[in-house]
Amino acid sequence: MAGTEGAPxxxxxxxxxxxxxxxxxVPGLDGIPRQRGPQPVAPRTYEASRAxxxxxxxxxxxxxxxxxxxxxxxxxxxxxxxAVTSLLTQYADPSLIATLHQHSSxxxxxxxxxxxxxxxxxxxxxxxxxxxxxxxGFLLVLTALERRIGALRTAGVFxxxxxxxxxxxxxxxxxxxxxxxxxxxxxxxxxxxISFGVAASVxxxxxxxxxxxxxxxxxxxxxxxxxxxxxxxxxxxxxxHLLALSIGVATWPLVRRWRQSA
Numbered sequence: 001m002a003g004t005e006g007a008p009x010x011x012x013x014x015x016x017x018x019x020x021x022x023x024x025x026v027p028g029l030d031g032i033p034r035q036r037g038p039q040p041v042a043p044r045t046y047e048a049s050r051a052x053x054x055x056x057x058x059x060x061x062x063x064x065x066x067x068x069x070x071x072x073x074x075x076x077x078x079x080x081x082x083a084v085t086s087l088l089t090q091y092a093d094p095s096l097i098a099t100l101h102q103h104s105s106x107x108x109x110x111x112x113x114x115x116x117x118x119x120x121x122x123x124x125x126x127x128x129x130x131x132x133x134x135x136x137g138f139l140l141v142l143t144a145l146e147r148r149i150g151a152l153r154t155a156g157v158f159x160x161x162x163x164x165x166x167x168x169x170x171x172x173x174x175x176x177x178x179x180x181x182x183x184x185x186x187x188x189x190x191x192x193x194i195s196f197g198v199a200a201s202v203x204x205x206x207x208x209x210x211x212x213x214x215x216x217x218x219x220x221x222x223x224x225x226x227x228x229x230x231x232x233x234x235x236x237x238x239x240x241h242l243l244a245l246s247i248g249v250a251t252w253p254l255v256r257r258w259r260q261s262a
Contacts, residue, residue, distance in 0.1 A: 067143045074151035075142040082138070082194070086130035101125065101192055106166045108174040108187040123162055127193035134195045141198060145205045149258040154201070157251055161200020165244040166191070169236045191237070196244040199225070203248020204255050221245065 067076035089097050103110075104121035111118060126135050146154040173189065176182040199221075206217040222245060229238040 064147065065140060065143060067139065067146075072143050072146040072151070074155050075139070075146050078142070079139060081124060082126055082135070083130065085124050086126055086135075089125070089129065101190065104192050105189075106170060106191045107189045108170050108177070111167075111170055112174075119163055119166065122166070122192040123194055123197060125192045125194075127195065134193070134198050137198050137202065138194055141201045141205055145201050145208075145255075148205075148208055148262065149255055150262050153255070153258050157204045157248065157255070158197035158201055160251070161203075161244040161247045162194070162197035164247055165196040165200070165240040168243055169240040173236065189236075195237070196240055199241045199244035200248040200251075203245045204251045205248075207249065207252030207255055208259055218245075218249070 064071070067079055069076050104118060104125060106118050106122045126132055126138075128134065142154060142158065145157065149157075170189075170191065173182060173186050177184060177186055202217065202221050206214045209217065222242070225238065225241045225245065229235065229242065
């Protein structure tokens with residue numbers, strides 16, 4: 001046909017097709033589109049990692065050291081009650097507080113008359129006030145224990161140490177009075193506070209730590225209790241603290257099992 005003779009005949013091959021914008025050829029391999037796939041991710045730099053560790057990200061972990069209504073209801077509610085009784089101790093009439101302490105005391109006389117009432121009432125007061133070491137230990141130790149094993153089990157550990165250590169220190173006093181080795185006034189020895197329960201909770205919590213930290217906690221806290229016993233200012237209470245710590249250590253198989261099921 002006219003106009004077609006002499007015109008070069010061009011064959012278009014597949015390789016001559018226009019390349020898509022995202023299919024650029026790999027250098028050195030003409031005509032082969034770049035393979036699609038996940039793009040390489042640049043390694044994170046030290047500065048980027050430090051940026052992620054900002055105070056806003058660290059704050060939730062710090063707040064986990066303290067009790068919250070949802071996360072640790074037992075510790076939070078109990079701490080609120082102790083705060084009220086501590087404020088009452090500080091601002092109420094001293095004669096009223098002395099009477100309340102006396103009626104809450106777990107001495108032999110009250111234990112023989114109203115054992116359940118005084119065992120509960122004695123744990124509503126902090127000997128030494130809200131700024132005492134046992135008050136601070138209560139917040140930190142019971143919060144950590146409750147986050148690991150739950151509210152009811154934490155309450156059980158605390159109650160076990162409080163009740164058993166109290167009875168173990170007061171019952172011998174009663175027998176000593178009957179035997180004539182102690183005066184009758186020992187039956188009315190003032191005894192109240194949360195220290196036995198806290199000591200048992202420290203012992204239980206240590207069983208959930210790594211071995212090196214567990215040894216450090218037991219040695220540090222136990223050494224403090226032994227130092228108090230050597231001072232011999234209140235030997236019955238000091239023996240009760242050591243016994244409560246031992247009770248907490250004895251619960252290690254239970255608390256470890258509870259943590260796995262929590």
